[in-house]
Amino acid sequence: MKKIALIVFLSCLIPQINAQNIYDDALTAASYAYAHSKKAHGSNNVYHTQEYADKAIEAFQKVEGLAEQCNCKKANETAYAARVDMESSLQEDTYERSRFFAKRAKELGSKLLEQLTSCQASTGSYAQVDEEEYTEEANDIADASEEVSLKQKELELKKRQLELEQKQLEQEIAAQSKQKAEFEAKRAAELKEQTLIKSKAEIALQKLENALQELSVVLNQEAPFESQADYSRSESELKNESLDDTKNFYVNRVKELTQTAMQQFASSNMVDN
Structure with missing residues (x-):
């Protein structure tokens, strides 16, 4: 100066x-x-x-x-x-x-x-x-x-502070974007597995129900085996639940189906006696 x-x-x-x-x-x-x-x-x-x-x-x-x-x-x-x-x-x-x-x-x-x-x-x-x-x-x-x-000098200092804050914000946004992408990729893979389980489980449950009905005929049951369990799941339901929820749903359907069969067979035996 x-x-x-x-x-x-x-x-x-x-x-x-x-x-x-x-x-x-x-x-x-x-x-x-x-x-x-x-x-x-x-x-x-x-x-x-x-x-x-x-x-x-x-x-x-x-x-x-x-x-x-x-x-x-x-x-x-x-x-x-x-x-x-x-x-x-x-x-x-x-x-x-x-x-x-x-x-x-x-x-x-x-x-x-x-x-x-x-x-x-x-x-x-x-x-x-x-x-x-x-x-x-x-x-x-x-x-x-x-x-x-x-x-x-004050403006330069403020500018550097703003640039640092901007950089930190960009890093946070990038991290969030990465997390979101990873979550979406993981969820897509999980949904794919849920869809596969749904397909196989529903076929297996249908076969189980058919087998129980055939068994009822073989055992000369007067009343044919009937199951009121609903074991089908929609795509929207799969999207709104986790992989474990999907597995638990079909496990519970198996339990309900077998319990219904056991109850019907037990009732038939009591009548025969």
């Missing part, structure tokens, strides 16, 4: 440094312009006056652009006026007229230096204030970034 604050601070400070560099360049150019203007005014002939005037024009023109870049409006206007005077000095044919405009440009050159110095000083004080504001802003950004980082 401190690195972020430093980066923000430097990014805010660099424009101020650049502005100071522009002022330095503007003051240097203004110094050359003033010096050339002074020489142009102090020359003893029109040729020398115009020679230095030409150099001063170039310097004033440079100051115009630099003053505009650093938003020093007064210096920009003064540099423009001085350049115009120097251009007028070049256009004059007489020494006196040329020197007159050179003098005006020289006076404006001195004023130009004062204006640029004043602008630079003002910008420096503003820069100090801006630096404090930028530092405070950078600290605020750093604090906000740190808070965001903490929030992100």
